[in-house]
Amino acid sequence: MKIYAINGSPRKNKNTATLLQKALDGVKKAAKDKEIETEIINLYDLNYTGCKSCFACKKLGGKSYGKCAIKDDIYEVLEKVSQSDGLIFGSPIYFSNITAQLLAFLERLLFPYLVYDKNYSCIAPKKIPTAFIYTMNVPENLMEQIGYPKTFNHIEQTIEHIFTKPLVMYSNDTYQFDDYSKYESSAFSEEAKASHRKIQFPLDCQKAFELGVNLIK
Template sequence: MKIYGINGSPRKNKNTATLLQKALDGVKEAAKDKEIETEIINLYDLNYTGCISCFACKRLGSNSYGKCAVKDDLQEVLEKVSQSDGLIFSSPVYFSNVTGKFLSFLERLLFPYLVYDNNGTSLAPKRMPTAFIYTMNVKEEVMKQIGYLKTFERMESNIGHIFTKPLVMYSNNTYQFDDYSKYKVESFSEEEKAAHRKIQFPLDCQKAFELGANLIKH
């Protein structure tokens, strides 16, 4: 078995990447009686674009029907991911949405599998289990007040239509900078952020671990 973790953050050792690794650790722990591999794919290491609207994936009788035909760094990744046994998506929230790099990846991953028939049939080779980890600077109550959940739910619905509805977790009120004194950040308290992280982030790591464990049980 192979489970991929998709890191939609440009950083490889901060909040999002840490939680993603914890989730994959949970996968391995829950499946320790099975042969299972995990791998993180760092999207910001790859050179690619979003969908270019060539519609080669919709052309009947072509070799690219149901597959993205664009030849760039994402081509091999999409092929590997299509044969996996589970996917854990992760992204920080930048400017009220997941990162642009992650959205471009999701376009290229999902759209080729969507059939323009009356049922919106999925051509995905596997209806694999999925999960999603969101990290963000805002507190949980603000996340709900300003409509983040509606944005996330639309994306999760698309993932669920092609694969399966993702298990979800949020890490809120994240600690952004190593040294807040170097930045103009009047709207946040470094002291409050640090206190929150000390208590909450270990709990979020445990939640991510449990998310991964639950993924493999589905």
């Protein structure tokens, strides 16, 4: 078995990446005696764009029918994740949505499998178990007011149509800076942020671990 975590954050060792690793730890725990490999793919290490509307993936009889034809840094990544046994996506929230880097990756991964027939059928090679971890500065009690769940639900529905319905977790009110005094951040209380992180982030790590356990049950 091979499980990939797709890190849509530019940071490799902060909130999102930490939770993705905890989820992969949960996967390994659930696997028990099964042979299983895990890997984090850091999207910001790769040079690529979103969909270019070339429609090579839709051309009947074409050599790229059902797969992305753009040959850049994620060309081979898309192929290997399409054959995986589980995908965990992770992203911080920028301007009320996932990062542009992850959105571009999802365009390239999902669109080739969507058929333009009357039923908008799916031709993905397998129904891969999926999960999504969102990290954000916004407190949990403001998510509904700002409309986050509705925004996130759109991409989750697309993932469900192509692969499977994602398991979902949120990490809210995250601690963003190593030292708040170095930045203009008067909208926040560093003391409150630090206090919240001390209590909540270990709980979020456990939730991510359990998400990984449940991914391959």
